[in-house]
Amino acid sequence: MKRQEMPVAALQNGTVIDHIPSNKLFQVVNLLHLDTMKTPVTIGYNLKSKKMGKKSIIKVADKFFSDEELNQLSVITPNVTLCIIRDYDVVEKKEVRMPSELTDIVKCANPKCITNNEPMRTRFRVLDKELGIIQCHYCNREVTLDQVKLL
Ligand SMILES: [Zn+2]
Incomplete structure (x- = not known):
């Protein structure tokens, strides 16, 4: 065998x-x-x-x-x-499920966003789970998940 x-x-x-x-x-x-x-x-x-x-x-x-x-x-x-x-x-x-909020994983695409200028956690609301659209809690910049940079 x-x-x-x-x-x-x-x-x-x-x-x-x-x-x-x-x-x-x-x-x-x-x-x-x-x-x-x-x-x-x-x-x-x-x-x-x-x-x-x-x-x-x-x-x-x-x-x-x-x-x-x-x-x-x-x-x-x-x-x-x-x-x-x-x-x-x-x-x-x-199964992995898209949460309603992403904390400290994704970098904000807005260079002027406070999260890019202060040592702090990032926070994003997930606006559309199907399309993968998320929005920064601090500056409201919207990005799609295929464009984001991970921290
Ligand atoms: Zn931001």
């Missing part, structure tokens, strides 16, 4: 973020602040995927993100799969 390949070790408890486009992996790492995590983080980069060709996967042990944290991912990777693992079992699958 051929042993199945296990490129990334199984997780006892924690969160698995799967089907990340490989070119977005490091943005996801930054967005979830995985560099400051105290628990083990396993990253699989450029793994084979039937669905995507190449994909990346992140496993974070003993960490359960809030919906608010996970929904921020919708800016860069709306189609990832999120699995909550308890005792080696998938107890919950979640």
Whole structure:
């Protein structure tokens, strides 16, 4: 019998973020602040995927993100799969949903905006989830998500 390949070790408890486009992996790492995590983080980069060709996967042990944290991912990777693992079992699958507000992920396109001139968090209201139109809370500048710069 051929042993199945296990490129990334199984997780006892924690969160698995799967089907990340490989070119977005490091943005996801930054967005979830995985560099400051105290628990083990396993990253699989450029793994084979039937669905995507190449994909990346992140496993974070003993960490359960809030919906608010996970929904921020919708800016860069709306189609990832999120699995909550308890005792080696998938107890919950979640989808990333565009939140009604984006906090501290996106840079305002207006150079005169206070957020570009003061050390402060950015805030955007999501005006249209389908079209991805967001508006700066401070200067009201509107931008679409495909044009935004991430912080
Ligand atoms: Zn602004």
